Amino acid sequence: MLLIMLSAIAYAFLLEYLAVTHNPPAYRYNQFVIKLPGPVPLGICLSWGTIFYSVIHIGKLLSIPLYLRPLLSALLATGIDFVLDPIAVALGFWTWEIPVQWFGIPWSNYAGWFIVIMSFSYTHLKGYQRFPPNCKGFWGDFLVAFLAIIPSFFFYLIAMQSYLWLAGSQWIPEELLVVVIFGVALILLFRYLPQFRRNHSIDGVILAVPLTLYTWSVVELFISGFYAKYPVLVIVLPSLALLGIIGFTWPYLDKLLPKITAAIRDEKKEQKA
Secondary structure, eight states: OHHHHHHHHHHHHHHHHHHHHSSSOSEEEOSOSSEETTTEEHHHHHHHHHHHHHHHHHHHHHTOOGGGHHHHHHHHHHHHHHHHHHHHHHTTSEEEOSOOOBTTBOHHHHHHHHHHHHHHHHHHHHHHHHSOTTSSHHHHHHHHHHHTHHHHHHHHHHHHHHHHHHHHSSSSOHHHHHHHHHHHHHHHHHTTGGGSOOOOOOOHHHHHHHHHHHHHHHHHHHHSOGGGTOTTHHHHHHHHHHHHHHHHHGGGHHHHHHHHHHHHHHHHHHHHO
C-alpha cells in the first residue's frame, strides 16, 4: 500500500506540473512553503497521495465488486474536493485562471478529479489482480504501482477531452453533465449498499485523512468569513462533509455505532445524576 501512495504522489506531480505549466495555465499556486518544479507545492502532491491511499483502502474493506471500486474511490475523493477546494481558493492557496462555477471552482475540476481517481484506481486494481502483492517481490510491486500511471494518464486525456467537448457543446449544460456523471456512479453503488461490509476494526490512520480535511474546511468556512459571501455554504459544506464522513466510516459502522450509543447513554446518566 505504501507503493500505491508513492505512485499517487508521483502521478499527482505529473498532472499538477502539466496543469500549471500549460500556456495559458488553468490555475496558479500562491502561498505554499515548499514547491517542486512547476512550481507545484509538495503539500498538494502529498495530499493527493494520502487521499488516494485512503479511498483505495476503503474500497477494499467494503468488499464490493471489483468493477465498482474505482467508482467508489472516485466519489469519496471528489467528495473531499467539493468541500475543500472552495475554502482553499477563498484563502488564496491557488487561483483559477478560467471561468468558475461551484463557489469559485470550475465544474471541469471535479470531472477531472473523478476521472483521474477512477482510472488510477482501476489500473492499480487490475495490475494487482494480475500480479498479486509480493508474488514478484518488491520490484514487481513497484512496477505494478508506478506503471499504472501510464494507462491512467492516457485514459484521463481521452476522457477529459471528451468531457470538455461535451461541456462546450450545446447538447447538454455542463452542470447537468456533472450531475449525470456523479448520479450514475451513485446509482450503481447504492444497488450494492446492503452488501457493504461494516464490521471492520476502526483504522484511525485511514480515517485521519478525510476527518482532518473535512473538519479543517468546515471550521475555516466560518473563521475566514467565506460564508458571508455564499450564505448557502453554511448548509451545503457541512452536509457534504457529513455525507463524506459517513462514506469513509461505513466499513467501521458496526464497531462505531455501539461506542457512540454508549457514550450518549453515559452522558445522559451523568446529566440525570
